Amino acid sequence: MANRRHSARRVKKLRTYNVREAAKATGATPGTVRQWAKNGLEAVEGVYPTIYRGVDIIAFLKRRDEGRKQPCGSGRMYCLRCKAPKTPAFGEAEFWADGIKLGTLKGLCPDCAGIMNRRSSVAxxxxxxxxxxxxxxxxxxxLSGTPEPNSNPHSKRG
Ligand SMILES: [Zn+2]
Known part of the structure; x- marks a missing residue:
């Protein structure tokens, strides 16, 4: 269920929908629609049972889809302290590989100077x-075959 794709394609802008109708039009369950309401889907004020404007459902699903596609966007990392995606300070990041395929991008948060991490595959x-x-x-x-962390080629010759 979590992976089911909800679509606003069949939602009509100028119509209003009750919970069940909204669920049917988007392919969601009524429970999911109520969850959307908690997450910011606006209901028509002062009406009971609750109804939603088609235009609000469309806008809500669009916002949600955009947020999902790229949680941070390229070149950005999520700062846990600021609770927001940021471009790291100085536009610099380090990539710490922890295998051949995977690693973590690390950068400095420009606002709180905390370390931000972003998992990424090498690819x-x-x-x-x-x-x-x-x-x-x-x-x-x-991976480098030696426990010696100092690999500076300019260090004194052995
Ligand atoms: Zn921060």
Whole structure:
């Protein structure tokens, strides 16, 4: 049920819908429609039983779909402290690989200076990082075959 796609295609702007009609028109269940109401779908004021304007249902589903497609957008990360997606400070991020395929983009929140993380696959790194300047890091020293964290080539010769 969670994966079922709800569509506003059959909702008519100028009609009003009660909960059951709204559910039928969008392919959702009445319970889901009531959940939408809690999440910001506006009902027509002062009317009982509750009815919704088609135009409000369409706007609500559109907002929700847009929010889902790209939770942060490329080049942005979610700051848990600010509870908002942000472009990291200085437009810079680090990518810490924790395997061949997966890793975490890390950046500094420009507002609270907290560390923001964004999981990404190596394949989708470019899309996730967008215009950010990304430094590649290796979090798992096993991959480099040595436990020595200092891999600076300019350090003194052994
Ligand atoms: Zn923040």
């Amino acid at each position: 989708k790194l470019n899309a996730a990082a967008g215009d950010l300047k990304v430094s590649m890091r290796c979090a798992d020293s096993r």
